[in-house]
Amino acid sequence: MGFKTDYARVHGSGSAGEGAHHWWSQRMTSVALIPLTLLFIVPFGRALGSGHDAFVATYSNLWHALVAILFIIAVFAHLQQGLQTVLEDYVPNKAARTVSLLANTLLCWAFGVAGVLSVASVLFSA
């Protein structure tokens, strides 16, 4: 206890060690994903299975490329946050938890950036 104020004792507490930041950040990506998913899903579904020309035609369009890139960023930010919460809940071993959290963050960045680069390269090479 000592001389710490109540605020100082709880500051940075929580499973992620950073208070409410993670919770709030996850709400922001959730809200962003509502319109982005609705905008992404139809052009994606129509391009799926329609051949490479249709794929290039869809994603060389600036609007569709923008929607796809924003969607991919929001998805992998949200996926990283969600999987982090699940790992923190279900992996009790400290070492396994640290390693799995690290892998989660790195893989989400890798797949997210790969997706953004892929869409951008279709947009700029068409």
Add this chain to the structure above:
Amino acid sequence: MADVNRGNRPLSPHLQIYRLPLAAISSILNRITGVGMTLAAVLIIWWFAAGAFGAGYFDFVDGLLTSILGHLVLIGSLAALWYHMLNSIRHLIWDTGRMMGVEIVEKTTYVVFAGTVILTLLTIIII
């Protein structure tokens, strides 16, 4: 004196014998759908990367995603997507302190379940 009956006492109901209430099922389903969609996310990135790489490789990946198994995974993920979105909208409403009574939660759970089925079918028809 030590408790001679230690380890052999009746336990409170736990997950194996306890039928999960509706709210618990809808709650854990949000996690299951969220984690489950990881596969679809990775597949879709693979599809985009293949499309950027070239027509030949794209046809291979596109063919895998539109095979019977691919369709099974993607339509399952589509249902998971709508469930996760509808249930998370409910969570966002709960975050403001609204609609948290037992009866209203039960009602909105059925709305989420029905909405998932309707939106999944609707998306398949539109696409």
